Each structure stands twice: as C-alpha cells, then as structure tokens.
Amino acid sequence: MATTQTEAPTLRVNLAEYGVTKALRDGRVTSDLVNLDYCGPTPAHNGFKAMVRENAFDAGELAIVTFLQAKAYGKPYVLLPAPISGRFQHHCAGYNIDFGPLDPRNIEGKKVGVRTYTQTTALWIRGILRHEYGVDLDKVTWMTLGDGHLAEYCDPQNCQRLPAGSKIPQMMLTGELSAALLGEDMPKDPRVRTLVPDAQAAAKDWFAREGVVPINHMFVVHQDMSKRHPEIVRELYRMIVESRTLADNLPAVFPPLGLEANRKGIQLAIDWALDQKIIPHRLTVDELFDDVTGALV
Template sequence: MTETQIPIYTLLAEYGVTRALRNGEVSSPLLRLEYADYQPSNLGFKAFVREAAFQAGELAIVTFLMAKARGAPLVLMPAPISGRFQHHCIAYNAENRLLLPQDLAGKRIGVRAYTQTTGVWVRGILQNEYGVDLDNVTWVCFEGAHVEDYAEPPNVARGEPGQKLVNMLLDGSLDAAMLGSNMPDDPRLKTVIPDPHEAAKAWYERTGVIPLNHVFVVRDDLSKDRPDVVRELYRMLKESKSKAGLKGFDTRPYGVDANRKTLETIIHYSRQQGLIDRMEVDELFDDVTRALD
C-alpha cells in the first residue's frame, strides 16, 4: 500500500476467481480495494442499489437490471463473477408424484425471492422452452426485492419466516422449489426438467446463452471521473480470474460481445416477468466499460 493509491470501497466476496484479489496476490500501484464486511455478499445488495453505498462490486444480474431500470447510478463491467446453467435448479419430491414442466399449472413453487436471479432464469426457461404459463403458478417467496418501487405480481405468496424450502418439499407444502446450489443429495428429490444437464447443453448449443449470476458493476461517477481506475479494476479482475486455474468450459467469459446473447436473454426474461421495462444491452454500459475487452 502506498499513499498515492486510491481507496475503492468494494462489495466483493471471495470466490475462486476473486481469491487472488482478496488475498492481495493481485494488486495495483493505482488503487487499493477496501472490502465491505458482508457475509454473504448479497446482504449488501440492498445498500448498493438503494444508496450506491459502494464504489464498485458484485451484484446479481437481475438486481442490477432492476436497479438500472429504476435509475440507479451504476454501470456494468463485462466481467462476470459467477455463472452456471440453471436447468437443474428446480426440484420436486418424487415420493409424492412425477412432476414435469407441463404439470406445473396450479402448483406451488418455492423460491427465496421472486426477483432472485436463479428464479428469473428458471422461470424464463420454463416459459420459453417448455410453454409453462407463469401466471398459473403460485410462487411462494420469503424475501422481497433489493430495489425499491417494485410490486410483486398477485400470484406471489409469502412463506412463513424460518421455513426451509427443502423441508417444505419433503412435507408436501410445496410441489417444487428452486434450490440451485442448495440441492441436497437426497434420492427423493428429482429435477422437474428431465436430464437437465443434457437439456442445458442442447440449449446452449442452440442459443449461445451462458446464464450469468453475479456481475461486477461500478458507480457511474467513478467511471466518469476516473476511467483509468475502472480500466485497472478490470485488469485486476481478469488477472485474478486467470490465477484461479479454471479448466474446461468457461461460464464467466469476459467482454461485451461474449456476454451479449446472455444479456439479451436475461433482459427478455426480466421484461416478460414484469421486473423491468424496455432496456437494451448497450444501455447497461458506458463508453468506458463498453470498450473493455
């Protein structure tokens, strides 16, 4: 650390791709990252989008889109923090019945929050790939949106505080639930979408879409006043990712063009589900972040 380094107040958890940043292995003579103390990082999302409390950091892509649509002073960097295919993230209890996408009409499906990014991806896939009428499902949720000025649709119901999605699946109070990375190794739980990994592979081969989860954003005043700092942040993120030693298929590609189809799709899904109004991919960036590659 030197006296000339610019402090950047940052919301960013430690993942494989950010570990080298968090432990100081990747550093810069231009800036130093001062990390906000939120564990997990999504506890800081509300402060980020409502108060612009951080100069830079991670947000769930749907949270960012909703905030941007409502005028939050944030711009996207083409530097995904996390991404994964989502077809496997909705489960049901096979002890009760067989449940396929075409069987979801009239059912109760649990999801942490209606605006949760995993939920938006999965609902979009169900609607656009399997013809599910999202309005004909009761979505049982437990948290509200991170952004202000958002009203949930009338087919959203609130679960009781402290309830667990897995337990509700097993006791029959939910027909299906979005579990994602919280899917337990339980033989009773099966995925609503059959052969989800093959389905995701075929979907990607047809669409070129890699579902993003968390993305990196900066406050627009930082980008306007110090574009050199924003470019340096991008370099540091890129270097930290390279040090993670990732192998195989890259679910976090860098660059605007590499993410354009994905961003077009999540914008489309978010509009279909009433989360945002009209929005174009290029509006998510400014002249500085759009030029990063």
C-alpha cells in the first residue's frame, strides 16, 4: 500500500470486471479515502497464486477455495462478506454421449479431467455429485493440468497429472477422459451432455431446498490493512456495495451481501472442502472474518 502524508493511499488490487464490479473498474464509484490500482492480471485467477504466495496484492477477489486454504495455512488475508462471483454449478460436469450414456455413479473407477483439483467449480460440482448422487469421489481418478495456488498443499492420492499442453475439453470429446469438470470451457458441441441429468432443473430444485447460490470468488483484504486502517476496509465495502447497486446485468439469483446472509453458503464450502481433502482441518465461518469485516453490513 503506497501513500504519502497528503494523498489517499493506493492499494494494489486484483479484480476483474464483472457486472458487480464494472462501476468500480470504470470509475463511476470513487473514494476520497483510497485509490485503487487494478494491477492484477486478466483473468484475475491468474493472480491468485501470487496473492497467497507472495502477498502481491493488498486486496481483491479470491476464489473461496483458495481463501479457505490460505486461512488454513496461515496466510495474511481476511474475508469481506462480499461475493464477487457465483452461480449454480450443476451443469459443469460433461461427457460425450458418443461413448454411451453416463450416470454420475458411473464415473467411479474412471478418469475425469479438471484444470486443478482445488478449482472452485470442481469443489462445488464434486460435492453435488457426492451428496446428491452418491458418487464415491475417492474412487474417481482426477486428471489435472496443474497444482493449486497454495505451495503447502498436495493433491490427494487419486489425482494424476496430465502431460503439459493437454486440452481437457478435447480429451473429453475423444474419450481419453470419461468426463470433465469444466466451467466456461465446456465445448459447445451437440455430443456433450451434462453428467447431472437435466442440470438446470436439478439446480432449481437444489436451490429451493438449500437456498444457496454457490460462491466462486469473494473480496479479501490484507489483514494488516484491516488492523491499521479499518476505515479503508469499510470504505472498500461501501464501494463494492455501490458498484453492485449500479450493476445492470446482475443475475436474478446471485450470492447476497453480508456475513449472516452468506453463512450457510460459506459453511457448505468449508464442509465440502474438508470432505474433499482440500483443507487440512476444519475452519469456522467466523474465523474467516475479523472484528472489522465481520461487522460490515
């Protein structure tokens, strides 16, 4: 954080432009207390490793899974109750129907591709497969392209690394992988089906029962800033809220603002991360926040 005696401090921020952040990024939301230097890479997830390994940013978005791991391994960031992105994930596991129909339980004993084991989309869709369809995740071989964001973490034993340069969507289409966990990279191919039957209807039913929109990314700040400059943290939250109110394309169903409103969704992420061997021990929702960020409303 750079500052002088007369100027507002400038924070190094890793934040992409989404509907909820567009007014921040384009300058419609400003502050007299702080300046934001959007110096992170595009896409923003390419900066997550630098954030948790090198303290490369003062604030910004972070995948909820990466943050849970960062907290578990003692990294100096604290959560704001401000989801930046989130969506239903039921449609994010696909397969090629040319090789025959595939029910969720049928992936046991097979190879399934995923960019990294700790990818947030993968956490959610694996949890859905386990808890909604009874899949034994330990019986699946997860074929990955890379390691996670935390240097301290090692993938479970049922993970294998794909050769460098492998293309998971193409390997799913050719049958080298029985299925793949993919977000926006799902091939637009008529042969592709969702592993979850009628994924849109399943997501609607799940939301009616659980009332949770799975969180992808949330806003975080360096813990030193929260301790030394709580007024700046409160100002950041105000700016995020204002930017969100100015969004003209916010999805009809989106993760809410506030700690209590997100408690169930964050708790679910913790439970599933522990179950899937992504975090080494249980965390509580409240320890992810401090006295400043937990009180933001």
